[in-house]
Structure formats: structure tokens, C-alpha cells
Amino acid sequence: MTGRSARLPGAVRPVAMITGPTSGIGCGYAARLAALGYDLVLVARDEERLAALAVDLEHRFGTRSEVLPADLATAAGRDRAVARVADGVEFLVNNAGFTVSGEFWTLPPERLQAQLDVNVTAVLQLTRAALPPMIAAAKGSVVNVASVAGLVPGRGSTYSASKAYVVSFTEGLAGGLAGTGVRVQALCPGFVRTEFHERAGIEMSSLPEALWLSVDRVVADSLRDLEKGRVLSVPGVQYKAITAVAGILPRTLAARMNRGLFNARGRT
Template sequence: MSAVEGRPVAFVTGPTSGLGAGFARTFASLGYDLVLVARDEVRMQELALDLKSRFGTDSQIIAADLATEEGREAASSRLRDGVNVLVNNAGFGVSGEFWTADPKVLQSQLDVNVTAVMQLTREALPAMVAAADGAVINVASVAGLLPGRGSTYSASKAYVISFTQGLSGGLAGTGVRVQALCPGFVRTEFHERAGIEMSSMPGVMWLNVEQVVSASLSDLRSGKVLSVPGIQYKVLTTLGRLVPQSLVRRLNNLVGRGRGRT
């Protein structure tokens, strides 16, 4: 279904768990049909069935690996037909230090976290601009705003933030909204999949999926390009702009586990 044939359509990458699943559930509850893109077709089928039974949502499933050119093209081809909302959520981190990481894994991380975001946004925007309506939510991270929490992951999220902020200027007056969503630590499968030990992280630093998705959509409605959910992270990112960067890096290595994250 294209965006003009009936119900609005939200296109979500990485919807099988965590924030992606949270966005899929929320848009389904708001009356959207979905396009779901991930590698795990079984989990997407399970999600689609659940959302159909709960909300009457129709879901198109695209089983694709966004680390590959073929996977990105499979997703891009659907975006050219038009959607109302694109959520670039797919992404991953890598444990260990940069100089010990597998170069192929590092390249895959770059392709998913950066290349896919750029390419899918490029494919989605022409139809949105033509319709004078639409939204792109690019899931970045507080790690892209605060130096010292890993290297390649933080750098990839810094790209997403800068890319989105730059786009917002070009899209002014078109009716299309863009947002860089910058959550802190969220209770999802992310850290477990990356092999990052987080048991020592204070409870006050954790957010849940519902908090992050709700903050994102509220900020989108109010026109905020940079969305930082949680008062604790608003304070941290504000301080990060005011204090010397060397101090921010030291604090991140102490609190944010900057070592052991690539």
C-alpha cells in the first residue's frame, strides 16, 4: 500500500525488538499500516500478527540486511512508492576496542548506522516533499552528542545527528519534518547483542522504550529537530556543551563505560 491509497504508512527498520518494536506498536495504535524491515523474518511475522489482531494493522515485511547493498535496495524500492513516516531505527554497536575489532564488522556497522540512514532518507523524501507532508525519525544516540563513549558507534551517531540537523534547514517550509532522536541507555536487547556489560550502570540512567517513543513523537509534533528523552540526559547533554570536552571524556569513561565499546 502506498501513502495515498488509504491508511497512512509508517516504515520502520529494526522493528523486531526495542525501540523499533515500540515505534511499530505506537504507529499501529495510531491507525497506521506498516512496512517492517529487518533480517529476522520470523520475528517480523510474529509482530505483524500481533499488531493485526490488536489494531487491525496491515504490515508489509521486507526481510533484508541493511549492511548490504542488496538489502538497502530492497528497502529503497518500497520507499520510492511513498510512505508517511520513515523511522531509521536499525543500528548496532560492537564490543571491544577499535584496534581489535574485525574490520568487516566495523564496515557493517558503518553501513547500517550511517549508509542505510542516508540512502533510505534520500529515497523517502521526494514523495514526502511532493505531498508537502511526512516525517523522518533518525534514531541516533546521546553517544553522538557526548565524546568518549566508544569510537565508531559514537561517530556514526554523530553523523546521523549532523545529517538530520542539516536536512531540517533544507526542508524548512516543505511540510516535511525530520528528527534526530538521541536516547541514552534504554532497556532493550542492544547491549546484550553488542556484548557490552552494563550491570554496573545506575538504575536512574535507564529509560524504557515507551518513554523514548513518547518523547520522540511529542518532540516531533512540536517541531524539535533534536530529541533527547529523559531529564537526566537533557542535563548531561547541556552540561556537555558547557564544560571542557576533556572533562566530558573523563566522566564518560567513568560513568558511561567508554572503554570496551567500539
């Protein structure tokens, strides 16, 4: 672990790395961790938006931010982020991820591979790099942002599969980390009011209002569950109910229920 590991140069605050912080849950997490006294390493493709976020967080919370432009769909981008997190952070939020519109068999293979690399490969590699310094310090937290889609089958194919990986990976990892002082969580939100679906070109206007969650609610529930040692965090009573029912149904019936609640056509 190098000298800058747990702090930014000249700073005394602990450091959190957040991927995909320029909007949605990542942005909410950046603001909340800044308010809790963390300096930040902000990782995303858009350097201009990262810089604007860094200025905003410094103005609001006195937070210092290290801006790290990187495309996690590329090996070079992941290598940059991995090198930084291996230096040591106290909190890692693997938030970057995306879905795509269109049926699986119509999409370019390279687009599907990019989705897999952001949603799965980056989570694997960044978590692997973060853990040794955390374990050595006997302190640290990793939040892997998954989805209700990873718990209930039927909402698309590759996206749901990638989030199911994140859930299973995190749950398995938690057992191995018991007693180390390092906490891990799979955060499984339902539909959240963000840019996520708009960017993917998925029409969401028909979704009932009761199924929408706010970013602030998701982040608050995640942090509350982390403090309670809950490895699986499902924000919102409506989604707790849906996942609980799905968990006791045969998988074929659960998938049918999910398709009825959330149309999976035209997405993957």
C-alpha cells in the same frame, strides 16, 4: 511515485516504514504508530520475527503490515528497502543500528564496515529515497534514531562517530526542509531497556538504575517533540542535564566526564 505509494494495496491508512522493528525502540515505534492508525512496512533481517510482529500488530490494532526481510549491512538489502521507501511512505523511522564489543583495533574490518553501513549508509540512503515523495505531498516525517553517544564524546569510537553523523545530518537537513511540510528529527536516547547491549555482548549490570529509560518513554517523548517541531529529541531529564552540561564544557572535559559516567572500554 507508484500507485501503492502512500497506502498498502486495498487499504486506506497512511504507511510508516520502520527499520529494526523486532525489538526495542523500533518495536515500540511500530506499536505506537499502529495505534495511531498507520499501516506498516517492517524491515529487518529476521523474517520469522517480522511475521510474528505483523500478526501481533494486526491482532492488537487492525494494522496491515508489509514484511520486508533485508540485511541493511549489505548493498542488496539496502537496495530492497530503498526501492520500497521510494514508492512513498508518510513516516520513516530509521531505527536499525548496532554497536559491537571489543576494542577498535581488535575487530575485523568487515564488522566495522557493517556497523557503518547499518548506522550511517542505510540512514542516508533511505532518507534520500523517502524525501522526494514526502516533499511532493507536502507532508511526512523522518525520525533518525541516534544516541546521546552522538552528542557527548567518549563512549566508544565508531558507534559514537556514527551517531554524531546522524545528529549532524538530521540537523542540517531540517534547515533545507523548512517550509516543505516535512519534519525530521534526530532522536538521542540514553540507555534504554532493550536487547541492544545484550546482543553486542556489553555488560551493563553496573549502570545505575536512574540512567535507564523505558522504550515507551523514549517513543512518547520523540513523538511529542516531533509535534513541537524539535529537531533534536533527548528523552529523560537525566540525559537532558548530561547533554546540556557537556554542551558548555570543552570537548576534552566533556569526553572525560562521559568516560567517567559510562565506561567506554571494550566497545566501539
